[in-house]
Amino acid sequence: QSSLKVYGLVDMGLGSFEGAHEKGESTRTTEVRSGAMTTSFIGFAGVEDLGGGLKAEFTLESFIAVDTGQTLNNNAGNFWGRASNIALSGGFGKVALGQYDNPLFTSGYTYNPFGSSMSFSPTMRHFNYLGTSLQTNIPSAGVGFDTGWVNSITYESPNFSGLSFVGQVALKEGKGAQLKNSYTAAATYAAGPFAATLTYVKGGISNAAGTVIANGGAYTSDEKLWNLGASYDLGVAKLFGQYTSIKEDASTAGAVGARPNNKDKIYQLGVSVPVTDKAAVLASFGQLKNKDTDAGVTTKNEVFSLGYDYTLSKRTDVYGVFSNVRQTALQSGQSLAVGIRHNF
Amino acid sequence: QSSLKVYGLVDMGLGSFEGAHEKGESTRTTEVRSGAMTTSFIGFAGVEDLGGGLKAEFTLESFIAVDTGQTLNNNAGNFWGRASNIALSGGFGKVALGQYDNPLFTSGYTYNPFGSSMSFSPTMRHFNYLGTSLQTNIPSAGVGFDTGWVNSITYESPNFSGLSFVGQVALKEGKGAQLKNSYTAAATYAAGPFAATLTYVKGGISNAAGTVIANGGAYTSDEKLWNLGASYDLGVAKLFGQYTSIKEDASTAGAVGARPNNKDKIYQLGVSVPVTDKAAVLASFGQLKNKDTDAGVTTKNEVFSLGYDYTLSKRTDVYGVFSNVRQTALQSGQSLAVGIRHNF
Amino acid sequence: QSSLKVYGLVDMGLGSFEGAHEKGESTRTTEVRSGAMTTSFIGFAGVEDLGGGLKAEFTLESFIAVDTGQTLNNNAGNFWGRASNIALSGGFGKVALGQYDNPLFTSGYTYNPFGSSMSFSPTMRHFNYLGTSLQTNIPSAGVGFDTGWVNSITYESPNFSGLSFVGQVALKEGKGAQLKNSYTAAATYAAGPFAATLTYVKGGISNAAGTVIANGGAYTSDEKLWNLGASYDLGVAKLFGQYTSIKEDASTAGAVGARPNNKDKIYQLGVSVPVTDKAAVLASFGQLKNKDTDAGVTTKNEVFSLGYDYTLSKRTDVYGVFSNVRQTALQSGQSLAVGIRHNF
Known part of the structure; x- marks a missing residue:
């Protein structure tokens, strides 16, 4: 076990949090919160050189709510979430089996200044809505958003002069007329200060409540998703942009998590400005627009976050973030938090 | 991850256990028992020097029932319990965020010869009654007793010529008329052979069943608790004493775990006698007196434990303990166990 | 913590799986499957030399479904399953307390070419039926089959000129007229190319639903089991054979998992043929015959597996297996899978 690595991250903060809410019904709470900037976790991983340029590597990682000691599961409810x-990796690229980062998630955290922050990144808050309703006032979208896909096969290509590809399929592993596999494909181009990724997701569907959980999977509802993310590093500032379009067919009526004839559009614009060697200012604005054609209702949710990050050491930084969320027909909510993030 | 430490303790014993019971209804069982002397666990921790005397350290620890392979959760039901x-620690002392040892627990295991033994320490058995009814015949007290408090902020002062302080608050993290934060404050004086700690706990309250679990917290019921513990090391023997007083207001009627107008008094007297370099005899007597003013009933529960501990090596010891428990209106129960305790 | 070891195994494959099924109701699914050849897990263990030839060692191991990130529990539903x-080990042999490999499991994986494969080894599939019905068409036998027994005390003798013994008792740890301890005894003789083990298991019984789980144990139903396993290594091939007989008394009627007046016979014949230094062909045929005297029904389940294993490196191998299962009154099912197995 020469190569075994035990590692992880603890992110803990203290803040006052408020979501969009009905008038006179503020949801404000003061909280010790784990993972506000990056979800805390512990991992075990290793690599073995098999010769001939071939490598075998395994990864096991578990989310942790450090504030309470709970484990945070993936959508499928699993410990190693x-x-x-x-x-197996080599000159041909990399093939992974199991639960592996979904390319939509990878693109999602790459092209916004708050990365994978489930509390502050407008993109992550709007992606999260795809699986569970973070903003409880918007009905949750049916397509599961898990940061990793279970029961999946993933192929990552080598880098061809800046161009690379990823393909992922999550097997349905069950029988049923409406049960389908889920697919993701992504292409990335990176050259000098510029990078961009185009991602396509086609979510599978389950035909009965409970089926999905039984499979240990969480990719319900027959939705199609396009995502484009890009960044440009000017040196004095790095610019970020993202656009996502989601469409659900009428044919999904009756399926688990189905929202027939719903359309969503998500965009984000962000910037990170290094103010010293150790400090950066982060700003991001994102909008989610949900259109329910059947109900004839359009709802917008907008998140703006402004943050300051200061590096204390090689493995530890501290942050302070102000975030505002507003939504059609609701009062806006303001959150303010400070925290410390420690890699181990 | 240079500083990462993987560590823990396995305590396994074999014994015949009996609680206080109705006449002719002995609860005696023969058991392979985990953690009779010290609850078994595994931990992951690390420290990073941030410079200027400042250090960042994290701790993740999970209880284990080694006899069955179960994880033992905290009251909030969490894996990292x-x-x-x-x-962050430095010249100013230490500030911790998350789930951290409650000072009542720390004082509780410091001033009795059986430490944190949930099977043999009269103090721990009576503290446990505060959260869950170890002696099933006494109604459980409402104030949660978790060895650590979740969602908490803890401050530990430096040592001022033998004097030190700890303050802890566990945030309610929710809204509701009766929901309150929980607080603990403790002061310790230690000089030469003498040490003493005075602790005050004010438990918060939740106004509806389920609220508490939903928060990942377990500190219900608006009780006030005073605790005084002291020890004196004569060299040929170390003497221990503890006194605890708990009072619940009438105002808590209707709250989760509420016992309006209940009063509890707990005391313990103990001694540990080193008989050789490697062996010690331990003895402890403790009494819990519960007075239910409304029902007009007073119940006493008394535990006496006599143990022998022998050090096999730097990391391993073996023990043998006899324990007697008796309670108002019940037959007394006798337990006898031997075990091995291994640090790793 | 000098001796602490973090280790484990990740076995992941891709296959098309089908069980015995009613006509026209194939159960075939395409799956990314964890642990098809060896159940994936992570472990923490350590040894301490206590002097005088005495050693203390602890082991904590948790099964993992790497395909979904789930933990796989033992029958008792526990994380460290x-x-x-x-x-404690020394010249006298070894005494273990807690959850420890059951000798029936040890003999079961030793004397068949597919080892502990829950997907391909006919023996493991038929043993599994003892606890849970892998072939859902055969009623599950009542005697729990857990690879390890919880709440147990195990003694392993030293090797006396090729002869060695194991005794194991799992304590009932509860009260109740029908509740009994579970026992296993095994004797092994190994000399040169020959090895054989005779095992006897007497399963305990619980008298009410839920009792067993409450105890964290899973050894229900008053069954008696005899098992004989043997192997002979010819050099060009290693031969394997196993025979198991299980009988349940009429007296267990009404008990949890009871199947009064049921008898089962299981046998297996296998061979592994090393074709190069790094490759081996494996073949195994096994039959389970269940006779329900009360119902007057006899059911046979037969599994045949043919595999090829290729060693990629010191810690990694790849495999391909074809397996056929057939059962009285059902259509047979065929499975085909390839996988990679990585020790860390």
């Missing part, structure tokens, strides 16, 4: 896979 | 926190 | 124990 951040990653659990084995991969 | 022994500890999950990050702390 | 592969092993959780402490042992």
Whole structure:
């Protein structure tokens, strides 16, 4: 076990949090919160050189709510909810089996200044809505958003002069007329200060409540999703942009999590400005627009976050973030938090 | 991850256990028991020097029932139930965020010869009654007793010529008319052979069943608790004493775990006698007196434990303990166990 | 913590699986499957030399479904479901307390070419039926089959000129007229190319639903089991054979998992043929015959597996297996899978 690595991240903060709410019904709470900037976790991983340029590597990672000691599961409700896979890599690229980062998530955290922050990143808050309703006032979208896909096969291509590809399929592993596999494909181009990724997701569907959980999977509802993310590093500032379009067919009526004839559009614009060697200012604005054609209702949810990050050491930084969320027909909510993030 | 430490303790014993019981209804069982002397656990921790005397340290610890392979959760039902926190320490003392040892627990295991033994320490058995009814015949007290408090902020002062202080608050993290934060404050004086700690706990309250679990917290019921513990090391023997007083207001009627107009008094007297370099005899007597003013009933529960501990090596010891428990209106129960305790 | 070891195994495959099924109701699914050849797990273990030839060692191991990130529990539903124990070893042999490999499981995986494969080994599939019905068409036998027994005391003798013994008792740890301890005894003789083990298991019984789970144990139903396994290594091939007989008394009627007046016979014949230094062909045929005297029904389940294993490196191998299962009154099912197995 020469190569075994035990590692992880603890992110803990203290803040006052408020969501969009009905008038006179503020949801404000003061909280010790784990993972406000990056979800805390512990991991075990290793690599073995098999010769001939071939490598075998495994990864097991579990989310932790450090504030309470709970484990945070993936949508499928599993302990090793951040990653659990084995991969073979070589000149051909990399093939992974198991639960592996979904390319939509990867693109999502790459092209916004708040990364994978489930509390502050407008993108993550709007992606989260795809699986569970973070903003409880918007009906949750049916397509599961898990940061990693279970029961999946993933192929990552080598880098061809800045161009690379990823393909992922999550098997349905069950029988049923409406049960389908889920697919993701993504292409990335990166050259000098510029990078961009185009991602396509086609979510599978289950035909009965409970089926999905039984499979340990969480990718319900027959939705199609396009996502484009890009960044440009000017040196004095790095610019970010993202656009996502989601469409659900009428044919999904009756399926678990189905929202027939719903359309969503998500965009985000962000910037990170290094103010010293150790400090950066982060700003991001994102909008989610949900259109329910059947109900004839359009709802907008907008998140704006402004943050300051200061590096204390090689493995530890501290942050302070102000965030505002507003939504059609609701009062806006303001959150303010400070925290410390420690890699181990 | 240079500083990462994987560590823990396995305590396994074999014994015949009996609680206080109705006449002719002995509860005696023969058991392979985990953690009779010290609850078994596994932990992951690390420290990073941030410079200028400042250190960041994190701790993640999970209880284990080694006899069955179960994880033992804290009252809030969480996997990392022994500890999950990050702390900054320096000349100012230490500030910790997350789930961190409650000072009542710390004082509780410090001033009795059986430490944190949930099977043999009269103090721990009576503290346990505060959260869950170890002696099933006494109604459980409402104030949660968790060895660590979740969602908490803890401050530990430096040592001022033998004097030190600890303050802890566990945030309610929810809204509701009766929901309150929980607080603990403790002061310790230690000089030469003498040490004493005075602790005050004010438990919060929840106004509806389920609220507490939903918050991942377990500190219900608006009780006030005073605790005084002291020890004196004569060299040929170390003497221990503890006194605890708990009072619940009438105002808590209707709250989760509320016992309006209940009063509890707990005391313990103990001694540990080193008989050789490697062996010690331990003895402890404790009484819990519960007075239910409304029902007009007073119940006493008394535990006496006599033990022998022998050090096999730097990391391993073996023990044998006899324990007697008796309670108002019940037959007394006798337990006898031997075990091995191994640090790793 | 000098001796602490973090280790484990990740086995991941891709296959098309089908069980015995009613006509026209194939159960075929395409799956990313964890642990098809060996159940994936992570472990923490350590040894301490206590002097005088005495050693203390502890083991904590948790099964993992790497395909979904789930933990796989033992029958008792526990996180540390592969092993959780402490042992003292020396010239007298070894005594272990806690959850420790049951000798029936040890003999079961030793004398068949597919080892502990829950997907391909006919023996493991038929043993599994003892606890849970892997072939859902055969009623599950009542005697729990857990690879390790919880709440147990195990003694392993030293090797006396090729002869060695194991005794194990799992304590009932509860009260109730029908509740009994479970026992296993095994004797092994190994000399040169020959090895054989005779095992006897007497399963305890619980008298009410839920009792067993409450105890964290899973050894229900008053069954008696005899098992004989043997192997002979010819050099060009290693031969394997196993025979198991299980009988349940009429007296168990009404008990949890009871199947009064049921008899089962299981046999297996296998061979492994090393074709190169790094490759081996494996073949195994096994039959389970269940006779329900009360119902007057006899059911046979037969599994045949043919596999190829290729060693990629010191810690990693790949495999391909074809397996056929057939059962009285059902259509047979065929499975085909390839996988990679990585020790860390």
